[in-house]
Amino acid sequence: MPRPRIMVINPNSNRVVTAGLADALKPLSFADGPEIVCETLAEGPYGIESQADAESVVMPLRRAVAGDNESAAFVIACYSDPGLHVCREATTRPVLGIAECGVLTALTRAETFGVIAIAQRSIRRHMRYLRQMGLMDRLAGERPLDMSVAETASGEGTLAKMITVGRALKEEDGAGAIVMGCAGMARHRKPLEDALGIPVIDPTQAAVTMALGAVQFGAS
Structure with a gap:
């Protein structure tokens, strides 16, 4: 039987x-467990940094999910969770968004959480989503790096900025856990957690962990 x-x-x-996502997800790959495959949406913008960017990938994502008859579960690896609900309409298999999973995981680790955003203009979009989830009373704060998605993925000075912003969320805003608010930050989770001394959640790892449970229990 195929995995x-x-x-x-x-x-x-x-x-x-x-590639950064694939590296961050390696600890979740088990020889007898589900195969984890990371793919790039070729039709997408180079970085999803605005509401227009997020809206532009909704239908391409739906087509990708609807046309995939092999995968047992899907993870949308963008912190805006674009197309999450229309993709769920396109399949009976689990579809998970990393923002939703990342925040819910943070709530299991601390009373309050903070979010590191890539840019100031991303925060309004994230706040709308948290209000829809009914979680604003658990949010300590959200602060931006003021970088692009490409810059966060390249690693040039990203970790130092994330530590500075993370310390402000912890010490000034009272965050008990930190959620990294962009999939491009994946490689920085462990060193950031070591520097801050509080749980740091990579939302893609959180979503894939939930997907693993859904697939394994669904097959048992």
Whole structure:
């Protein structure tokens, strides 16, 4: 019997981000567990940094999910969770968004959480989503790096900025856990957690962990 597959879709067209996701997910790959495959959405913008960028990938994501008859579960690897609900309408298999999973995981680790965003203009979009989830009373704060998705993925000075912003969220805003608010930050989770001394959640790892449970229990 072939191993079940979890398809992780990077909705931007930056393959460096996709490679970073694959590296971050290696600890979740088990010889007898589901296969984890990371793919790049070729039609996507180079980085999803605005509402227009997020809206532009909704239907391409739906087509990707609807046309995939092999994967047992899907993860949309963008912190805006673009197309999450229309993709869920397109299949009976689990579709998970990394923002939703990342925040819910943070709530299991601390009373309050903070979010590191890539840019100031991303925060309004994230806040709308948290209000829809009914979680604003658990949010300590959200602060931006003021970088692009490509810059966060390249690693040039990213970790130092994330530590500075993370310390402000912890010490000034009272965050008990930190959620990294962009899939391109994946490679920085462990060193950031070591520097801050509080749980740091990579939302893609959180979503794939949930997908693993859904697939394994669904097959048992």
